[in-house]
Amino acid sequence: MPAYFDPAQPDFIANPYPTFKKLHQDTPIFWHDGMWFVSSHHDLTTLLRDRRLGRQITHIVDPAAVGIPPRHPANAAFDMLSDNSMFDKEPPEHTRIKILVHKVFTPRRVEQLRDKIAVICNHLIDDMDSEFDLLEEYAVPLPVMVIAELLGIPEADRGKLRPWSAAIVRMYELNPSEDTAQKAVQAASEFTEYLRTLSRQRRVNQQDDLISGLAAVEDGGQTLSEDELIATCILLLNAGHEATVNALGNGMLALLKHSEQYIMLRKNLDLVPGAMEEMLRYDSPLQMFRRWVLEDFAYNGVQFKLGQEIAFLFGAANHDPAVFDRPDAFDITRNPNPHITFSVGIHYCLGAPLARLELQIALHTLLQRLPNLEIVEAPEFHPAFVIRGLKSFRLRGSG
Numbered sequence: 295m296p297a298y299f300d301p302a303q304p305d306f307i308a309n310p311y312p313t314f315k316k317l318h319q320d321t322p323i324f325w326h327d328g329m330w331f332v333s334s335h336h337d338l339t340t341l342l343r344d345r346r347l348g349r350q351i352t353h354i355v356d357p358a359a360v361g362i363p364p365r366h367p368a369n370a371a372f373d374m375l376s377d378n379s380m381f382d383k384e385p386p387e388h389t390r391i392k393i394l395v396h397k398v399f400t401p402r403r404v405e406q407l408r409d410k411i412a413v414i415c416n417h418l419i420d421d422m423d424s425e426f427d428l429l430e431e432y433a434v435p436l437p438v439m440v441i442a443e444l445l446g447i448p449e450a451d452r453g454k455l456r457p458w459s460a461a462i463v464r465m466y467e468l469n470p471s472e473d474t475a476q477k478a479v480q481a482a483s484e485f486t487e488y489l490r491t492l493s494r495q496r497r498v499n500q501q502d503d504l505i506s507g508l509a510a511v512e513d514g515g516q517t518l519s520e521d522e523l524i525a526t527c528i529l530l531l532n533a534g535h536e537a538t539v540n541a542l543g544n545g546m547l548a549l550l551k552h553s554e555q556y557i558m559l560r561k562n563l564d565l566v567p568g569a570m571e572e573m574l575r576y577d578s579p580l581q582m583f584r585r586w587v588l589e590d591f592a593y594n595g596v597q598f599k600l601g602q603e604i605a606f607l608f609g610a611a612n613h614d615p616a617v618f619d620r621p622d623a624f625d626i627t628r629n630p631n632p633h634i635t636f637s638v639g640i641h642y643c644l645g646a647p648l649a650r651l652e653l654q655i656a657l658h659t660l661l662q663r664l665p666n667l668e669i670v671e672a673p674e675f676h677p678a679f680v681i682r683g684l685k686s687f688r689l690r691g692s693g
């Protein structure tokens with residue numbers, strides 16, 4: 295294990311990329327703190343497609359044998375979400391749920407949101423003063439409003455979504471505290487009850503929204519149970535929210551720190567799609583995902599054993615010099631740009647088309663309306679590694 299690797303260190307959290315660079319040179323696969331870490335682009339893209347790894351292990355191994363603590367009845371609301379969400383499942387259950395959700399969450403439905411997203415972005419900018427917090431006033435409200443619209447959450451209830459989502463996703467950090475767990479369970483319980491009532495109403499009174507669609511969807515006699523429907527809606531909000539917020543925050547920080555790239559982009563907004571891909575690569579909002587080893591096997595000189603965990607370092611793979619020329623340069627014209635920010639394999643992000651649409655419109659609208667943006671004060675990152683994002687980002691902007 296390399297002595298310099300410590301994901302809890304504030305310096306690492308502030309900027310993990312120098313450490314990733316050393317890992318690429320020294321040891322792309324290593325054992326640290328009870329699990330394997332993998333950093334190279336080739337190893338991530340190979341192993342994330344390997345069916346000998348999976349998100350779920352308790353279907354083949356006693357949880358206690360792999361260090362999973364016994365379930366506590368007090369956490370039932372949180373556990374219900376994991377038990378019924380595609381995110382935590384493997385085939386055949388994963389395939390069944392993902393196919394059903396895909397039938398409703400279609401490219402057409404995403405495309406229908408295009409005008410609505412532009413309207414939301416423009417309204418948010420209309421409400422800004424010349425000095426504003428890009429996160430609180432733009433990046434945070436946009437994805438919640440879009441997902442609320444997509445799901446069909448009534449306007450009066452939309453304010454509850456962000457606090458629920460924020461409390462639940464804190465559980466995905468390494469070693470969450472007892473307090474974090476309690477708040478996550480409370481949020482999961484309230485959110486579940488809310489959606490149970492709403493989905494029952496939509497079953498009776500169908501509307502043109504995702505909740506109604508998920509309630510009615512059928513494929514070869516298969517349907518979603520009520521718990522699967524609830525877990526899917528919560529997953530869409532959680533997975534779709536924090537990552538989009540931080541992709542825009544981290545991406546705008548990178549853009550504004552590279553003034554020649556920023557000037558090139560605002561002169562030619564046709565470069566927005568490429569700029570957005572580079573933002574997603576350069577400082578990925580989700581830095582790590584894990585898998586269980588489901589059977590013993592050897593890989594590149596390493597012996598993986600049943601029940602071990604592998605942590606995949608997405609930010610490291612996106613800065614792998616074997617794949618990316620000048621990986622630490624921010625280059626909005628980078629082509630090709632085979633980043634894996636949306637993962638690969640069966641758990642590939644279901645919301646990638648929506649995330650890309652939102653980010654492109656958000657970036658385009660911001661640069662069109664406020665082409666003169668300046669950083670007011672240097673922003674700080676949240677003290678967390680897995681979900682990488684800024685605490686706030688104060689900017690000054692004018693037309």
Ligand code: HEM
Nearest residue numbers: 380381533534537538541583635636637641643644645649
């Ligand atoms: C920039 C924004 C986003 C990023 C970077 C992102 C990234 C990811 C990644 C890396 C995974 C797979 C994790 C793994 O392999 O273990 C994933 C899964 C997922 N994402 Fe996203 N995501 C984003 C936005 C969204 C949006 C907008 C939605 C939906 C509204 C969404 C819904 C999902 C779902 C449902 C899954 C689970 C797929 C499965 O397990 O098969 N994501 N996302």
